[in-house]
Amino acid sequence: MTCHDARERFSELVDERLAAPDRAAVDAHLVECAACRAELDAFRATVALVRSVGPSRAPATFAERVIAAARQPQPMRAPRRRLIDRLLFPLPVKLPLQAAAVMLVGVGVAYLFQHTPELQQATRIEPPTVAEQPAVPATPSAPAPVGERLAPEPRAADTRERDQLAARTDVPEQKAKSEAEAPTSSVDAHRKETASPREADAAAKKDAGAAPPPPMPAAVQAPRPQIELRQQAPGVGSSAPRVQATGELMRRSIAKTAAPPDVSGTLTVSSRATAEAALRELIARHRGRLLDSTVDTGGTTIELLITRAAFTAFVADLETLGRWRVDRPATSVPDEVRITVRVSE
Amino acid sequence: MREPSRDDERALLARLRRGEPEAFEALVIEHQHRVFGVAFRMLGSRAEAEDVAQEAFLRAYRSVAEFRGDAKLSTWLYAITSRLCLNRLDSAERRRTRHGDDLLESVADERLDPTGALEQRQRAVALHLAIAELSDERRLVVVLADLEGLAYEEIAEALGLPVGTVRSRLHRARMELRERLEKLL
Numbered sequence: 001m002t003c004h005d006a007r008e009r010f011s012e013l014v015d016e017r018l019a020a021p022d023r024a025a026v027d028a029h030l031v032e033c034a035a036c037r038a039e040l041d042a043f044r045a046t047v048a049l050v051r052s053v054g055p056s057r058a059p060a061t062f063a064e065r066v067i068a069a070a071r072q073p074q075p076m077r078a079p080r081r082r083l084i085d086r087l088l089f090p091l092p093v094k095l096p097l098q099a100a101a102v103m104l105v106g107v108g109v110a111y112l113f114q115h116t117p118e119l120q121q122a123t124r125i126e127p128p129t130v131a132e133q134p135a136v137p138a139t140p141s142a143p144a145p146v147g148e149r150l151a152p153e154p155r156a157a158d159t160r161e162r163d164q165l166a167a168r169t170d171v172p173e174q175k176a177k178s179e180a181e182a183p184t185s186s187v188d189a190h191r192k193e194t195a196s197p198r199e200a201d202a203a204a205k206k207d208a209g210a211a212p213p214p215p216m217p218a219a220v221q222a223p224r225p226q227i228e229l230r231q232q233a234p235g236v237g238s239s240a241p242r243v244q245a246t247g248e249l250m251r252r253s254i255a256k257t258a259a260p261p262d263v264s265g266t267l268t269v270s271s272r273a274t275a276e277a278a279l280r281e282l283i284a285r286h287r288g289r290l291l292d293s294t295v296d297t298g299g300t301t302i303e304l305l306i307t308r309a310a311f312t313a314f315v316a317d318l319e320t321l322g323r324w325r326v327d328r329p330a331t332s333v334p335d336e337v338r339i340t341v342r343v344s345e
Numbered sequence: 346m347r348e349p350s351r352d353d354e355r356a357l358l359a360r361l362r363r364g365e366p367e368a369f370e371a372l373v374i375e376h377q378h379r380v381f382g383v384a385f386r387m388l389g390s391r392a393e394a395e396d397v398a399q400e401a402f403l404r405a406y407r408s409v410a411e412f413r414g415d416a417k418l419s420t421w422l423y424a425i426t427s428r429l430c431l432n433r434l435d436s437a438e439r440r441r442t443r444h445g446d447d448l449l450e451s452v453a454d455e456r457l458d459p460t461g462a463l464e465q466r467q468r469a470v471a472l473h474l475a476i477a478e479l480s481d482e483r484r485l486v487v488v489l490a491d492l493e494g495l496a497y498e499e500i501a502e503a504l505g506l507p508v509g510t511v512r513s514r515l516h517r518a519r520m521e522l523r524e525r526l527e528k529l530l
Contacts, residue, residue, distance in 0.1 A: 011516035017497065046523040049472060050491045058381035062395060063373045066402045070369055270506045320404070320428050322505075323435050 001029045006036050010043045261303065263329065264340035269322035272345050276300055278321050279341065286310040286317070291338070299344030311337045354418050361409045373402055376419055379493060380426050386488045387430040389477060397433055401426040416502050423495070424503040427485055434481050468529050475525040483518035490515050 006029045012018045013026060030037050113119050269275035276293075279302060283290050288306035306314050311333060318324050318341070327342075360368035380401050384394035404425050405412075412421055476484060489495045489503065490511075497515075501508045 008516065011512065011519055015497075017512075042527070043519065043523055046526055047491065047519060049526065049529065050476065050487060050519075050522060053472065053476075053492055055378060055492070056382040056385045056394075058377040058398065059391075059395065062381060062398070063370070063377050065395075066373050066377070066399045067366075067370050069399060070403060070406050071366070270504065270510065274505060316404070317408075319432050320425060322428070323431050325435060 001025045003029070003033060003036050006030065006033070007039060007043075010040055013040070014044055014047050261328065261338045261340040262334060263326065263337060264342070265324055265326040265328070266342045266344060267318065267322045267324050268344055270345065272300060272343055275321050275343050276302070279318070279343065282314065282317050282321070286314045288314065299342055302341045302343060304339050304341070305336050306339060308333050308335050308337060314339075355414065358409070358412070358414050358418065361406075369402075369406055372405070372418065376422050377402075379419055380422050383423060383426050383485075383488055383493060384430055386476070386492060387427075387481070387485060388433060393433065397426065397429045401429055404429075417499070420495075420499050420503050423489065423493070423499075424505075427489075427504055431481055431485070471529055472526065475522050478525065479518055479521060483514055483521065486511060486514045487518045487522070 006026050009018060009022060009026050013023070018026065030040065113123075267275065267279070280290060282288075283304050283306070286306055287310060288304050290302065290304050292301075292303040294301050315324070322343075328340075357368055357371060361372065377398070381394055381398040384397040384401070385391060388394050388397065401422060405422060416424075476487060479487065485504070486500060489500045490497070495503070497508050497511045500506070500511045500515075504511070506514075
């Protein structure tokens with residue numbers, strides 16, 4: 001055994017953790033090496049000196065202050081989080097519940113679709129007859145678009161799209177209600193579609209506002225709005241606005257994904273694999289969405305979405321996984337916060 | 346400090362999960378010196394140590410439902426405290442003031458002794474300076490191993506490190522201290 005090898009084992013020797021064969025080898029070396037014996041004596045003295053540092057005791061009133069702080073009313077998120085934890089944990093209960101919720105929504109949508117002829121006609125896919133046409137403007141005398149009157153506004157982007165398209169409608173609500181004849185032209189067909197604009201709108205809004213399906217990347221979600229837009233885009237030449245609006249929505253979806261994150265930072269950990277698994281669990285626990293995960297030589301970059309309500313608690317838990325350093329702090333906290341976490345060792 | 350038995354810990358954990366206020370009081374009273382001690386040795390400032398130690402207990406209080414109970418309560422608290430200390434040390438503001446003055450002042454007070462007082466205080470100051478000069482990671486391992494008396498496995502569990510890394514890091518820290526303290530030995 002060399003001097004280097006022997007000295008590398010001094011800590012384990014002092015802590016009595018050396019396996020017997022190693023212990024024998026070190027002892028044999030020490031018998032022959034005076035320098036290592038002296039070094040071991042100095043090493044033992046160092047450890048003894050460090051261990052002689054007395055314990056630090058908390059101040060006399062420390063426990064009292066901590067207990068009082070714990071009794072302070074918690075922020076809203078904490079009770080809600082505990083309630084959510086009670087509802088959603090353990091995992092074997094949570095997953096079937098979520099799956100059942102998704103199925104319930106799907107069944108509800110299918111039921112509405114089957115029992116609403118207007119919806120079925122509206123979603124019938126027709127090839128575009130005109131490649132490029134200017135949008136049909138709303139008539140000045142048309143009342144406020146039905147979509148605007150009836151819609152709850154859960155998502156600003158989708159709502160803006162619908163409002164723009166609803167504004168192009170030239171069929172007043174009262175007139176559409178009185179239509180009872182079979183459509184004889186494309187204009188009449190579209191009027192028929194809007195005979196029950198409240199129903200069509202309510203169904204479309206319900207579809208848009210329903211509990212979302214399991215998280216998917218933004219690009220995959222893009223096709224869904226096409227159906228909604230068709231439902232709400234009656235009128236002459238509406239196929240062109242449909243195509244334009246769909247493309248616009250897709251461009252906006254792509255732009256949103258390409259936009260810089262709201263918050264980005266670096267999480268320095270001891271084990272990247274362990275931290276990544278814990279981070280994914282954290283995302284699920286806070287009902288976030290994992291958007292992307294890329295690995296390179298320096299680390300793993302994980303992009304996720306978390307609701308504003310869960311943001312603070314998520315960051316607090318993130319700090320328990322390792323050293324969390326914010327590179328790009330949030331200038332504002334939107335409803336869904338996009339966070340990029342760079343995990344490195 | 347007396348180590349509670351495993352059964353005592355399980356009972357306390359069950360009470361904590363039920364949200365019994367007395368259980369949390371018992372947790373704080375039982376572990377306050379451990380938690381404060383680590384924070385104080387890491388941060389060097391009594392005020393900061395109290396802040397971090399209090400935060401560690403509050404975090405534990407809020408997240409007890411997620412603690413599986415497969416480790417000791419003390420290990421769990423050490424884990425939370427260690428993370429908070431490292432995060433605090435890593436903050437931009439903290440980097441400007443690496444060492445708290447409270448620690449050295451308290452050392453000078455603690456070591457007050459009529460016989461050989463000056464030399465003893467000088468040794469104590471040099472020792473604490475040497476520990477404070479270690480990198481955060483090395484200092485943490487030394488504090489947990491040599492000041493708090495944790496085994497390698499407990500440290501590994503608290504810090505989320507392999508045992509080999511703990512062993513290696515502790516050895517490097519001790520070798521560094523050995524060089525810094527050569528004149529005292």
